[in-house]
Amino acid sequence: MDDLVIDTKGHTPSLEGLRGAAADWAKDKEAFPVPWGKVMMWIFLLSDTFVFSCFLTSYMNVRISTTVPWPNVSDTFSLNVGHSRIPLLLIAIMTMILITSSGTMAMAVNYGYRRHRANTTALMLITAAFGACFVGMQSFEWSKLIIEEGVRPWGSPLGAPQFGASFFMITGFHGLHVSVGVIYLVVVAMRVWTGFYDRKGSYETVEIAGLYWHFVDLVWVFIFAFFYLW
Amino acid sequence: MNDVATTPNELAGATASADKAEHSTQHPIRIYLWIWLLLFVFSTFSYMVDYFKVQGMLRWTLIITFMLLKAGFIVAIFMHMAWERLALKLAILLPPLCLLILVGLMAAEGDYTFLMRLASFAH
Numbered sequence: 600m601d602d603l604v605i606d607t608k609g610h611t612p613s614l615e616g617l618r619g620a621a622a623d624w625a626k627d628k629e630a631f632p633v634p635w636g637k638v639m640m641w642i643f644l645l646s647d648t649f650v651f652s653c654f655l656t657s658y659m660n661v662r663i664s665t666t667v668p669w670p671n672v673s674d675t676f677s678l679n680v681g682h683s684r685i686p687l688l689l690i691a692i693m694t695m696i697l698i699t700s701s702g703t704m705a706m707a708v709n710y711g712y713r714r715h716r717a718n719t720t721a722l723m724l725i726t727a728a729f730g731a732c733f734v735g736m737q738s739f740e741w742s743k744l745i746i747e748e749g750v751r752p753w754g755s756p757l758g759a760p761q762f763g764a765s766f767f768m769i770t771g772f773h774g775l776h777v778s779v780g781v782i783y784l785v786v787v788a789m790r791v792w793t794g795f796y797d798r799k800g801s802y803e804t805v806e807i808a809g810l811y812w813h814f815v816d817l818v819w820v821f822i823f824a825f826f827y828l829w
Numbered sequence: 830m831n832d833v834a835t836t837p838n839e840l841a842g843a844t845a846s847a848d849k850a851e852h853s854t855q856h857p858i859r860i861y862l863w864i865w866l867l868l869f870v871f872s873t874f875s876y877m878v879d880y881f882k883v884q885g886m887l888r889w890t891l892i893i894t895f896m897l898l899k900a901g902f903i904v905a906i907f908m909h910m911a912w913e914r915l916a917l918k919l920a921i922l923l924p925p926l927c928l929l930i931l932v933g934l935m936a937a938e939g940d941y942t943f944l945m946r947l948a949s950f951a952h
Contacts (some may be wrong), residue, residue, distance in 0.1 A: 616915060623916035631917050641921050652928045663939030666946045673879055691876045698872060702865035705907045709858055788851050806909070813907045817900055817907050823872075825898035828888075 640807045644814045647776075651818050654769050655825055659759035662829070670757035672827055675748070676740065690827045693736050694819065697777075700729035701816040704784075704809050711805035716791060721804060723788035726812065730781040737774045741767075769822060776815050783808055871895045898945045 614622045623630050630636045662669060678688040707722035744750040744766070752767045755761040787808045796802050875895040878888055905911040910918060 620915040620919055623914060631920070632914060633917065638917070642918065644899065645921055645924060648925050649928070652925070654930070656928070659932065660935040660939040660942075663936060664942035664946065666943065668948065687876065687879050694872050694876075695869065698865070698868045701868070701907055702861065705861040706858060709856065709861060748850075753839070761939055810908055813903055816907075817903045820896055820899045820903065824875065824892050828875060828892050 607633065634803045636803060638811070642808050644810065646811060647818075651769075651772070651821070654765075654772060655821060658761075658765040658769060658826065659766060662759075662766075664763050665759040667759040669759050670755060670762050672829070675744070676827065678719050685724070687827060689736065689740060690823065693733055693740075694823055696729050696733050696736070697816050697819050700726045700733070701813055703729065704812045705735070708806050708809040711791070711796075711802035714797065714802065715806070716794065716797065719802070720788050720792040723784050723791065723805070727781045727784040727788065730777050730815075732783065734774055734777050737770060737777075741770075764785075764827070767827060773797050773818055775821060776818070781816050783811060860906065864902050868899055868904060871899050 623632070635747060641749050673686040674684075676688075676690050677684050677686045680688070703722045704726045707726060710718040710722060749756050750763045750766070752763050755763045785817075787804055791802075791805060796804060872895075875892055878891045878895075883891065904922075910921070
């Protein structure tokens with residue numbers, strides 16, 4: 600249904616580049632020749648970018664300004680394998696899990712456009728399972744820090760008290776996004792399976808859910824670099 | 830532009846745009862697998878930076894390079910931004926650049942606070 604509106608509104612695909620951008624904005628018509636749901640998701644993600652950037656920027660600010668040494672992040676998130684302690688291993692595994700889930704999601708979207716119901720559903724459920732796995736590892740990480748290390752949002756025995764505040768705020772908000780994403784993916788996957796989008800005639804919703812999921816992975820890329828590797 | 834679209838026209842338009850959508854989103858699975866592999870490789874590299882305890886400017890250069898490469902591939906290929914029209918690209922990708930100003934301001938502010946703390950609280 601969404602597709603019906605687009606080309607009757609005078610979209611001119613012939614103009615490309617800056618002239619095309621100017622034409623898209625200037626004429627009395629829809630600026631974005633894509634389904635509105637996709638634009639809305641992009642705009643939501645843009646606003647979410649600002650939220651996460653505010654968290655990361657304030658983290659940078661408190662980390663620069665503290666006079667107490669920052670805890671050794673590499674050690675804090677290490678795992679014991681056999682008798683050796685491998686630094687940051689837990690986070691490395693979480694990163695790989697999230698990237699894997701992003702790959703399966705990209706393939707789910709691709710199969711969605713081929714109207715391959717079974718593959719799309721399966722790949723979305725696999726994506727959701729990886730997401731749930733990520734959240735599970737994150738709760739393990741949290742409980743380790745809270746119970747064993749005694750880190751609190753207002754203080755930390757490992758070093759600068761700002762560590763606790765930044766850690767719980769940033770990874771908590773990201774974990775919330777992953778959890779919501781898992782629910783979102785399962786709901787959309789069920790609708791794919793029951794043929795809802797075949798009746799609707801469009802698999803755009805799968806791509807929109809994919810946008811959200813890739814964004815969650817994207818945010819983790821920045822958290823991984825700035826929080827865990829700094 | 831003729832805004833009065835009769836039903837056959839609308840249907841033709843719908844088919845055309847559906848074809849266009851199919852065309853712009855039907856990529857071989859291969860490209861996703863390649864990007865996937867690249868993301869693994871870059872993640873492993875950035876993990877190695879920490880594992881081998883690379884320090885100083887080199888650490889920052891490497892970490893930020895790998896981060897930007899990963900972010901770029903995710904947005905361009907996985908999120909299909911590479912195949913969108915420029916109007917959407919500009920609307921989504923330009924506003925976050927404002928954040929660089931915020932980051933710059935807060936870094937300067939953080940330095941200032943740090944020096945004030947040293948001057949006022951150090952014994």
